[in-house]
Amino acid sequence: MSSTRYIVLSASLRDGSRSRVLAHGAVERLKAAGAEVELIDLVDNPLPLCDGGACYGDPRAVEIKKRLEGAHGYLLATPIYNFDINAALKNLIELSGRDVWTDKVVGFLCAAGGHSSYMSVSTIAADLMLDFRTFILPRFVYATVEDFDEQTLASDTIEERLDGICSELVRVTEALKGD
Numbered sequence: 641m642s643s644t645r646y647i648v649l650s651a652s653l654r655d656g657s658r659s660r661v662l663a664h665g666a667v668e669r670l671k672a673a674g675a676e677v678e679l680i681d682l683v684d685n686p687l688p689l690c691d692g693g694a695c696y697g698d699p700r701a702v703e704i705k706k707r708l709e710g711a712h713g714y715l716l717a718t719p720i721y722n723f724d725i726n727a728a729l730k731n732l733i734e735l736s737g738r739d740v741w742t743d744k745v746v747g748f749l750c751a752a753g754g755h756s757s758y759m760s761v762s763t764i765a766a767d768l769m770l771d772f773r774t775f776i777l778p779r780f781v782y783a784t785v786e787d788f789d790e791q792t793l794a795s796d797t798i799e800e801r802l803d804g805i806c807s808e809l810v811r812v813t814e815a816l817k818g819d
């Protein structure tokens with residue numbers, strides 16, 4: 641039986657990112673639950689822009705794809721930009737493609753400015769599902785500026801939602817892995 645591996649990916653490129661706080665909170669919870677988890681922060685892993693050709697041979701793209709391929713379940717922490725995930729995360733998905741995302745379990749941790757972009761991850765969730773047959777967790781974390789005190793999470797509701805998505809990630813990933 642191979643061990644189940646998880647990746648929490650932080651996609652914000654901003655100093656003081658709130659989605660990064662969510663990503664760290666998820667890593668802590670998964671570790672506390674005894675899961676094997678790796679944090680990948682795109683700030684520490686600059687990537688080429690996807691051009692649909694030469695980018696796939698770029699060592700930075702090859703390396704991150706290899707790291708991503710080794711996991712079974714993922715939490716993608718993303719800023720909400722223009723009612724969508726940020727371009728850095730979209731670019732990573734374009735660079736990594738079906739070898740990484742097919743039959744994997746993915747959940748989202750979102751940081752947004754306000755409440756009205758709540759449905760923003762619907763597009764990428766459907767894209768992953770229909771393009772790669774990714775299993776999307778039917779719950780996500782959506783935090784706004786009001787849920788943070790500077791760099792600290794200051795919302796019991798978001799803490800609870802982090803608890804919920806982490807346990808759901810493990811439950812669904814283990815069930816689908818089935819070994």
Ligand SMILES: Cc1cc2nc3c(=O)[nH]c(=O)nc-3n(C[C@H](O)[C@H](O)[C@H](O)COP(=O)(O)O)c2cc1C
Pocket residue numbers: 652653654656657658659660718719720721722723724751752753754755756757
């Ligand atoms: C280019 C840009 C577009 C944004 N678009 C939205 C948006 O559509 N909806 C929203 O609620 N917040 C929007 N925001 C606010 C960010 O989601 C918010 O600042 C969030 O905390 C960013 O994530 P981060 O803190 O992890 O970097 C936008 C911010 C930027 C810079």
